[in-house]
Amino acid sequence: AQKVTQAQTEISVVEKEDVTLDCVYETRDTTYYLFWYKQPPSGELVFLIRRNSFDEQNEISGRYSWNFQKSTSSFNFTITASQVVDSAVYFCALSSREGSQGNLIFGKGTKLSVKP
Amino acid sequence: DTGVSQNPRHKITKRGQNVTFRCDPISEHNRLYWYRQTLGQGPEFLTYFQNEAQLEKSRLLSDRFSAERPKGSFSTLEIQRTEQGDSAMYLCASSLQGTLGPQPQHFGDGTRLSIL
Numbered sequence: 001a002q003k004v005t006q007a008q009t010e011i012s013v014v015e016k017e018d019v020t021l022d023c024v025y026e027t028r029d030t031t032y033y034l035f036w037y038k039q040p041p042s043g044e045l046v047f048l049i050r051r052n053s054f055d056e057q058n059e060i061s062g063r064y065s066w067n068f069q070k071s072t073s074s075f076n077f078t079i080t081a082s083q084v085v086d087s088a089v090y091f092c093a094l095s096s097r098e099g100s101q102g103n104l105i106f107g108k109g110t111k112l113s114v115k116p
Numbered sequence: 117d118t119g120v121s122q123n124p125r126h127k128i129t130k131r132g133q134n135v136t137f138r139c140d141p142i143s144e145h146n147r148l149y150w151y152r153q154t155l156g157q158g159p160e161f162l163t164y165f166q167n168e169a170q171l172e173k174s175r176l177l178s179d180r181f182s183a184e185r186p187k188g189s190f191s192t193l194e195i196q197r198t199e200q201g202d203s204a205m206y207l208c209a210s211s212l213q214g215t216l217g218p219q220p221q222h223f224g225d226g227t228r229l230s231i232l
Contacts (some may be wrong), residue, residue, distance in 0.1 A: 004158075033217050045159070045207070045223035052217055091158050095218045103149065103172065104221065106158030 002027050004094050006107035013082055014115050021077045021110045023092030029053075032096035034075045035104060036066065040088040051075065082114045118142065120224035122208050128230045129198060136194045137227045141210030148191050149221060150183055151207040152176065159207055165191060166213060195229075203231045 003026040013019045025034065036048040049059065051068050059066045063080045079086055089111045093104040121140040129135050141148045146167050151159035162181070163173045167188035177183075180198075185191040195202055205228050209221035 031217075035220065037223075042225075043205070044225045045209075047220040047222060050218075050220050093158070103161035103164055103174075104159070104218075106160070108156070108158050 002094055002096060002105045004092050004105055004107035006090075006092055006110050008110045009108070010111045010113070012113045012115065015084060016081050018078060018080050019082050019112065019114075021079075021090050021092075021112065023075045023077065023107060025073050025075065025092070025094045027094060027096045029096035032094060034068070035093040035095070036075075036077050037091045037093060037106075038088045039091065039109070045091070048077075079112075082112075084114050084116055087112060087114045120208055120210050120222055122206075122224035122227050124227055125225065126228045126230070128232065130232050131198055131200060133198055134194065134196045135198060135229060136192055137206055137208075137229075139191045139193070139208030139210075139224060141190070141208070142222055144212070145210035145222070146188065146213050147211045147219075147221075148185055149209040149211075150191070150193050151209065153205045153207055153226070154203075162193075198229075198231050200231050203229055205229075 005024045032053045034051045038046045056068050065078045067076045089109040091106050091109045093106045095104050123138045127135055149164040150162040153159045161174050162177050163183050165185040168185050180196045183193045205226040207223055207226045209223045211219040211221045
Protein backbone atom coordinates (compact mmCIF):
# COMPACT_ATOMS: atom_id res chain seq x y z
CA ALA A 1 0.00 0.00 0.00
CA GLN A 2 1.06 3.55 -0.62
CA LYS A 3 1.72 5.82 2.32
CA VAL A 4 3.50 9.07 3.11
CA THR A 5 4.57 9.86 6.65
CA GLN A 6 5.58 13.29 7.85
CA ALA A 7 6.38 12.65 11.47
CA GLN A 8 6.94 16.29 12.38
CA THR A 9 3.59 17.93 12.97
CA GLU A 10 4.94 21.38 13.81
CA ILE A 11 8.37 22.99 13.77
CA SER A 12 9.24 26.41 15.06
CA VAL A 13 12.53 28.13 14.24
CA VAL A 14 14.01 31.57 14.45
CA GLU A 15 14.75 33.43 11.25
CA LYS A 16 18.07 32.49 9.58
CA GLU A 17 18.11 29.03 11.12
CA ASP A 18 18.30 26.01 8.82
CA VAL A 19 15.42 23.56 9.07
CA THR A 20 14.83 20.08 7.64
CA LEU A 21 11.39 18.62 7.03
CA ASP A 22 11.26 14.85 6.98
CA CYS A 23 9.28 12.67 4.59
CA VAL A 24 9.17 8.87 4.55
CA TYR A 25 7.20 7.02 1.90
CA GLU A 26 5.98 3.48 1.22
CA THR A 27 5.21 1.91 -2.14
CA ARG A 28 5.67 -1.45 -3.80
CA ASP A 29 6.38 0.13 -7.18
CA THR A 30 9.87 0.54 -8.52
CA THR A 31 8.76 3.54 -10.56
CA TYR A 32 7.24 6.35 -8.56
CA TYR A 33 7.31 10.11 -8.19
CA LEU A 34 7.69 12.28 -5.14
CA PHE A 35 6.52 15.85 -4.72
CA TRP A 36 6.71 18.67 -2.21
CA TYR A 37 4.04 21.33 -1.96
CA LYS A 38 3.83 24.48 0.19
CA GLN A 39 0.52 25.69 1.61
CA PRO A 40 0.85 29.22 2.97
CA PRO A 41 -1.81 30.71 5.27
CA SER A 42 -3.67 31.95 2.19
CA GLY A 43 -4.46 28.31 1.44
CA GLU A 44 -3.34 27.62 -2.14
CA LEU A 45 -1.03 24.65 -2.55
CA VAL A 46 2.12 25.65 -4.39
CA PHE A 47 4.19 23.08 -6.25
CA LEU A 48 7.87 23.03 -5.24
CA ILE A 49 9.52 19.96 -6.75
CA ARG A 50 8.94 16.64 -8.51
CA ARG A 51 11.47 13.80 -8.32
CA ASN A 52 11.28 10.38 -9.98
CA SER A 53 12.52 7.20 -8.35
CA PHE A 54 15.40 6.78 -10.79
CA ASP A 55 16.97 10.11 -10.05
CA GLU A 56 18.68 10.08 -6.68
CA GLN A 57 20.66 13.23 -7.20
CA ASN A 58 20.06 15.84 -4.57
CA GLU A 59 18.63 19.07 -5.85
CA ILE A 60 19.18 22.65 -4.78
CA SER A 61 17.06 25.62 -5.70
CA GLY A 62 18.12 28.80 -3.97
CA ARG A 63 17.63 28.30 -0.24
CA TYR A 64 15.75 25.04 -0.81
CA SER A 65 17.37 21.63 -1.14
CA TRP A 66 16.05 18.10 -1.29
CA ASN A 67 17.73 14.87 -0.23
CA PHE A 68 16.31 11.72 -1.82
CA GLN A 69 17.50 8.40 -0.36
CA LYS A 70 15.89 5.25 -1.72
CA SER A 71 17.69 3.09 0.84
CA THR A 72 15.70 4.72 3.63
CA SER A 73 12.63 5.63 1.52
CA SER A 74 13.05 9.25 2.45
CA PHE A 75 12.74 12.52 0.57
CA ASN A 76 13.71 15.26 3.00
CA PHE A 77 13.45 18.99 2.41
CA THR A 78 15.85 21.53 3.86
CA ILE A 79 15.40 25.28 3.99
CA THR A 80 18.63 27.16 4.56
CA ALA A 81 18.62 30.53 6.31
CA SER A 82 14.88 30.43 6.88
CA GLN A 83 12.75 33.54 6.49
CA VAL A 84 9.40 34.57 7.92
CA VAL A 85 7.86 34.13 4.46
CA ASP A 86 8.73 30.43 4.66
CA SER A 87 6.04 30.00 7.34
CA ALA A 88 3.54 27.54 5.87
CA VAL A 89 2.41 23.95 5.95
CA TYR A 90 4.60 21.75 3.77
CA PHE A 91 3.29 18.55 2.24
CA CYS A 92 5.17 15.63 0.80
CA ALA A 93 3.25 13.54 -1.75
CA LEU A 94 3.69 10.30 -3.69
CA SER A 95 2.40 9.08 -7.03
CA SER A 96 2.93 5.56 -8.29
CA ARG A 97 1.18 2.99 -10.48
CA GLU A 98 0.28 0.97 -7.40
CA GLY A 99 -2.30 3.57 -6.63
CA SER A 100 -3.24 5.34 -9.80
CA GLN A 101 -2.00 6.96 -12.92
CA GLY A 102 -2.17 10.39 -11.50
CA ASN A 103 -3.58 11.00 -8.08
CA LEU A 104 -1.30 12.11 -5.27
CA ILE A 105 -1.05 10.52 -1.84
CA PHE A 106 -0.25 13.29 0.60
CA GLY A 107 1.29 13.18 4.03
CA LYS A 108 -0.37 15.05 6.87
CA GLY A 109 1.95 17.97 6.48
CA THR A 110 4.46 19.79 8.66
CA LYS A 111 3.58 23.26 9.87
CA LEU A 112 6.66 25.46 9.85
CA SER A 113 6.67 28.68 11.84
CA VAL A 114 9.60 31.02 11.31
CA LYS A 115 9.80 33.72 13.94
CA PRO A 116 11.63 37.00 13.39
CA ASP B 117 -1.15 33.20 -17.07
CA THR B 118 -4.44 32.32 -15.37
CA GLY B 119 -4.28 29.69 -12.66
CA VAL B 120 -6.91 27.26 -11.47
CA SER B 121 -10.07 29.07 -10.46
CA GLN B 122 -12.65 27.75 -8.02
CA ASN B 123 -16.07 29.12 -7.14
CA PRO B 124 -17.45 29.86 -4.71
CA ARG B 125 -14.67 30.46 -2.17
CA HIS B 126 -16.97 29.76 0.72
CA LYS B 127 -20.27 27.92 0.96
CA ILE B 128 -22.39 27.68 4.08
CA THR B 129 -25.44 25.49 3.90
CA LYS B 130 -27.81 23.54 6.08
CA ARG B 131 -27.55 19.81 6.48
CA GLY B 132 -29.52 18.00 3.83
CA GLN B 133 -29.14 20.64 1.14
CA ASN B 134 -27.40 20.07 -2.19
CA VAL B 135 -24.32 22.09 -3.12
CA THR B 136 -22.36 22.45 -6.34
CA PHE B 137 -18.81 23.73 -6.78
CA ARG B 138 -17.13 24.80 -9.98
CA CYS B 139 -13.51 24.52 -11.10
CA ASP B 140 -11.93 26.17 -14.12
CA PRO B 141 -8.55 24.57 -14.82
CA ILE B 142 -5.53 26.08 -16.52
CA SER B 143 -6.66 26.26 -20.13
CA GLU B 144 -4.12 23.92 -21.73
CA HIS B 145 -4.36 21.27 -19.00
CA ASN B 146 -6.27 18.15 -19.97
CA ARG B 147 -6.27 16.53 -16.51
CA LEU B 148 -8.43 17.79 -13.68
CA TYR B 149 -8.50 16.50 -10.11
CA TRP B 150 -10.70 16.97 -7.06
CA TYR B 151 -9.38 16.60 -3.51
CA ARG B 152 -10.86 17.13 -0.07
CA GLN B 153 -8.86 18.57 2.81
CA THR B 154 -9.92 18.67 6.45
CA LEU B 155 -8.22 20.61 9.20
CA GLY B 156 -4.77 19.32 10.04
CA GLN B 157 -4.74 16.78 7.24
CA GLY B 158 -3.26 16.55 3.79
CA PRO B 159 -5.52 16.63 0.74
CA GLU B 160 -7.32 13.36 -0.01
CA PHE B 161 -7.97 12.36 -3.59
CA LEU B 162 -11.59 12.17 -4.71
CA THR B 163 -11.63 11.82 -8.49
CA TYR B 164 -9.91 12.85 -11.69
CA PHE B 165 -10.71 13.48 -15.34
CA GLN B 166 -8.68 13.25 -18.47
CA ASN B 167 -10.45 15.55 -20.88
CA GLU B 168 -14.15 14.74 -20.36
CA ALA B 169 -13.62 11.16 -19.16
CA GLN B 170 -13.77 10.45 -15.44
CA LEU B 171 -10.95 7.93 -15.09
CA GLU B 172 -10.89 7.23 -11.38
CA LYS B 173 -13.01 7.68 -8.30
CA SER B 174 -11.86 7.22 -4.72
CA ARG B 175 -13.77 5.12 -2.23
CA LEU B 176 -14.19 8.42 -0.39
CA LEU B 177 -16.56 9.51 -3.14
CA SER B 178 -19.89 8.22 -1.86
CA ASP B 179 -23.05 8.00 -3.97
CA ARG B 180 -23.98 11.48 -2.77
CA PHE B 181 -21.03 12.93 -4.65
CA SER B 182 -20.96 13.38 -8.40
CA ALA B 183 -18.48 15.14 -10.62
CA GLU B 184 -18.68 16.12 -14.25
CA ARG B 185 -16.44 17.72 -16.80
CA PRO B 186 -18.53 18.38 -19.88
CA LYS B 187 -16.51 19.14 -22.99
CA GLY B 188 -13.31 18.63 -21.10
CA SER B 189 -13.13 22.19 -19.84
CA PHE B 190 -14.53 23.28 -16.46
CA SER B 191 -15.70 20.76 -13.90
CA THR B 192 -18.44 20.67 -11.28
CA LEU B 193 -18.58 18.71 -8.05
CA GLU B 194 -22.03 18.21 -6.56
CA ILE B 195 -22.80 16.93 -3.10
CA GLN B 196 -26.38 15.84 -2.49
CA ARG B 197 -28.05 15.68 0.93
CA THR B 198 -25.06 17.19 2.67
CA GLU B 199 -23.96 15.86 6.05
CA GLN B 200 -21.90 17.37 8.86
CA GLY B 201 -18.95 15.24 7.84
CA ASP B 202 -18.86 16.89 4.43
CA SER B 203 -17.51 20.08 5.98
CA ALA B 204 -14.06 20.51 4.46
CA MET B 205 -12.03 22.43 1.92
CA TYR B 206 -12.61 21.08 -1.60
CA LEU B 207 -9.58 21.55 -3.80
CA CYS B 208 -9.36 21.38 -7.54
CA ALA B 209 -6.11 20.86 -9.43
CA SER B 210 -5.14 20.53 -13.06
CA SER B 211 -2.14 19.24 -14.95
CA LEU B 212 -0.91 18.24 -18.34
CA GLN B 213 -0.86 14.56 -19.18
CA GLY B 214 2.81 13.68 -19.12
CA THR B 215 4.61 11.09 -21.18
CA LEU B 216 7.32 10.87 -18.55
CA GLY B 217 5.27 10.31 -15.44
CA PRO B 218 2.69 12.44 -13.66
CA GLN B 219 3.11 16.13 -14.21
CA PRO B 220 2.90 18.63 -11.34
CA GLN B 221 -0.63 19.42 -10.33
CA HIS B 222 -1.52 23.08 -9.95
CA PHE B 223 -4.11 23.81 -7.31
CA GLY B 224 -6.83 26.39 -6.94
CA ASP B 225 -7.63 28.28 -3.76
CA GLY B 226 -10.34 25.80 -2.85
CA THR B 227 -13.97 26.03 -1.81
CA ARG B 228 -14.57 25.88 1.92
CA LEU B 229 -17.82 24.10 2.73
CA SER B 230 -19.46 24.53 6.12
CA ILE B 231 -22.50 22.49 7.03
CA LEU B 232 -24.73 23.96 9.73
